[in-house]
Amino acid sequence: MSEFIDEAQLHAKAGNGGAGAVSFRREAHVAKGGPDGGDGGDGGDVILKASWAISSLLSFRDQPFRRATDGVHGSSKNRFGKRGKSTVVDVPVGTVVKSLENEIVKEFTVQNDTWVAAHGGKGGFGNARFLTNQRRAPGFAEQGEVGEDIWYNLELKLMADVALVGFPNVGKSTLISVISNAKPKIANYPFTTLRPNLGVVKVNGSISEYVVADIPGLIEGAADGKGLGFKFLRHIERALVLVFLLDLSTSCEHPPEKQVAILKEELQKYRPELLERPFLIVGSKAELPEASKYLNDGFNFDFEISAVTGLHVEPLKYKMAELVSDQKATLEEGKIAIADETVFKPVPKGLKVQKIDENYFVVTGKDALSAIGLSDLNDPDALTIIDKRLNKLNLNKELLKAGAEPGATVEIGDFTFNWEP
C-alpha cells in the first residue's frame, strides 16, 4: 500500500521574542531616574491541529512555509511588548510528523489534538529587571529569543473516504480523473484498472476535501474470488461512503437495476456491514442516447452523470462531500490509531561545543544563545550576568571536555571572547 502515502514538508517558523527596553524614568529634579525599560513580548507559536476537514497534505506541497508573528519590543515606563500571534495549522487526522532525520516526533490520531511545531522565542527582560542594590542604573536589556525555525517531513497514509464501486468499464477511473488529482489509466475494455487509485477531491478551494478510491471493477462472484475486484475489497472497508456507479450504455451485459443488485450481493457476502454505510446510486454515461431507455423506466438514480461531458458531476461531488462530512462528524474521537507507539523527541536545547580549529571553539544551542542575548555586550555588568548564565549551563565543563585550553577563542552567536576558566 506504500503508493498511497502522501508526503510533504513543513517549514515552521515561530515568532521572535521582542527585545526588552533600556529606559530611565524622567523626573524633574533627578538627572537619571530609576530604570523603567519594559519586557519584550513572547513570539507566537506555530501549532499543528488535527482535523477531519482536511484529507491530504496537498496544501503543504503547494506551500510548506507556516509562520507566527513576532513579539513586540518593550518600551519605557515599564510597558511590556505585546505577545506575537500564534498560528494554528490544520493537518489531517492520521498525519505523522518526522524530523528531517526521519525520526517520528508526533502522530495525530484524534480530532482536535494539538502540538507545537515551533515555539515562539521568549521576550527579553527590560533594564528595570536588572536593578540591584549595587547596580542602580543598568544600561542594558535582554534581546528577545529567536523563535524556533524547523523543517519537518509530514506523512499521511491516505484512506478512502468514498469508494467507487461498479462493474468493469463503467467509467470509475474516468470519474475519479475528472473530480480529483488522480490520473489513472482509462480504456474501453474491462479490467483496465489493476490496482486501486486514490485521488483527493477539493471542494470550495481547500476548506473541505476528501479521498476517493477507484477500485478494479467487480463482477458476479467477486466475493468468491472471481475477477480482480475481490482482492481489493479490503481497500473499501474503511471508506465512509459508497458510490455505486452503474453503466447506462449498452456495453454492459446487465441493466442498471441488475448491476446494483449484484454489487450489493457481493458486498453483502464479503462483509455485510459495508451495506450499512451511506451510499449513492449513480448512472454513468448518461449523455448517450441509449441511456434514456433506463432513465425513463422508473428506476431511481441519485445522480445521472457523464464524466465525459461533465453532466451533473459537480452536484455529485458536493453530495459526496456532504455525506463524508456527516459521517466524519459522527465518528468517535480516537477511532483511528495508526501506530502503537508515539515517540516524542524534544527539540535540542541546551548548549553544544564544537572544536573548529586549534584552540577555537564554537558554541551552539538555544540556551547558550539566550544566555548572551543582552543588548550591550560592552557593559561590564552585562558581562557578569552572561558569565553567571554560561556557568550555569556548564560551559566550562563542556569546553574542557572538548579539549579547550586557557586562552581559547570561544564563539557564541555574535559574541567572541577568550576563555579563562
Ligand SMILES: Nc1nc2c(ncn2[C@@H]2O[C@H](COP(=O)(O)OP(=O)(O)OP(=O)(O)O)[C@@H](O)[C@H]2O)c(=O)[nH]1
Ligand atoms: N460515453 C461515455 N463514455 C464514458 C464515460 N465515462 C467513461 N467512459 C468510457 O468508458 C470506458 C471505460 O472507462 P474507465 O474509466 O476506464 O472505466 P472503469 O470503470 O475504470 O473500468 P475498469 O477499470 O476496467 O473497471 C472508456 O472508454 C471511457 O472513455 C461517459 O460518461 N460517457
Ligand SMILES: [Mg+2]
Ligand atoms: Mg478503471
